[in-house]
Amino acid sequence: DAGVTQSPTHLIKTRGQQVTLRCSPISGHKSVSWYQQVLGQGPQFIFQYYEKEERGRGNFPDRFSARQFPNYSSELNVNALLLGDSALYLCASSPGASYNEQFFGPGTRLTVL
Amino acid sequence: QKEVEQNSGPLSVPEGAIASLNCTYSDRGSQSFFWYRQYSGKSPELIMFIYSNGDKEDGRFTAQLNKASQYVSLLIRDSQPSDSATYLCAVNSVIKAAGNKLTFGGGTRVLVKP
Numbered sequence: 001d002a003g004v005t006q007s008p009t010h011l012i013k014t015r016g017q018q019v020t021l022r023c024s025p026i027s028g029h030k031s032v033s034w035y036q037q038v039l040g041q042g043p044q045f046i047f048q049y050y051e052k053e054e055r056g057r058g059n060f061p062d063r064f065s066a067r068q069f070p071n072y073s074s075e076l077n078v079n080a081l082l083l084g085d086s087a088l089y090l091c092a093s094s095p096g097a098s099y100n101e102q103f104f105g106p107g108t109r110l111t112v113l
Numbered sequence: 114q115k116e117v118e119q120n121s122g123p124l125s126v127p128e129g130a131i132a133s134l135n136c137t138y139s140d141r142g143s144q145s146f147f148w149y150r151q152y153s154g155k156s157p158e159l160i161m162f163i164y165s166n167g168d169k170e171d172g173r174f175t176a177q178l179n180k181a182s183q184y185v186s187l188l189i190r191d192s193q194p195s196d197s198a199t200y201l202c203a204v205n206s207v208i209k210a211a212g213n214k215l216t217f218g219g220g221t222r223v224l225v226k227p
Binding site: 092 | 117145147149155156157158159162164201203205207208209212213214215216217218219220
């Protein structure tokens with residue numbers, strides 16, 4: 001079975017632009033979470049979605065938004081990009097909202113110039 | 114105080130030896146604990162999880178949990194050069210609307226020397 005997939009793999013943007021990152025969970029998994037990992041640090045929680053509803057949001061500004069589609073895939077949008085948004089964006093998949101184990105996709109490396 | 118703390122390392126271990134990694138957490142209500150391995154430039158890979166006090170073994174890996182001391186550890190036996198990576202400790206917590214999130218430590222870099 002395919003694991004979590006994310007696109008694109010790499011992305012270069014300039015300050016002020018907007019970006020959309022995409023994620024498809026493991027088949028049968030209904031929950032998708034997004035994390036940001038800055039170089040040298042552990043991942044930080046951004047959002048969790050389950051059954052198209054937001055189940056949680058981390059300490060990130062409103063420039064960050066997300067949604068989940070009926071097929072359980074998800075998009076993360078970041079507006080008005082800042083240099084500090086440069087990071088590895090990770091999508092994690094789990095069977096349900098309260099299911100503890102989360103499996104990560106390969107990530108999208110975003111560079112903001 | 115950080116929610117989840119790990120020594121950043123690097124932890125240098127001779128090939129064949131035991132690598133011992135430690136993690137402490139601040140939320141006494143935490144119930145689920147995870148170890149992820151992350152190779153440079155790659156995403157985290159789940160290698161162990163533990164929910165109950167005591168030891169849990171899986172192959173060359175043993176996770177140990179002591180909720181009273183708010184401490185979780187990972188032992189890697191017979192360390193191999195391919196074990197060289199950053200090991201992330203993660204603690205699960207329940208969030209609103211019955212969701213859950215992982216809170217990660219900063220990771221411990223392990224170097225296994227042949």
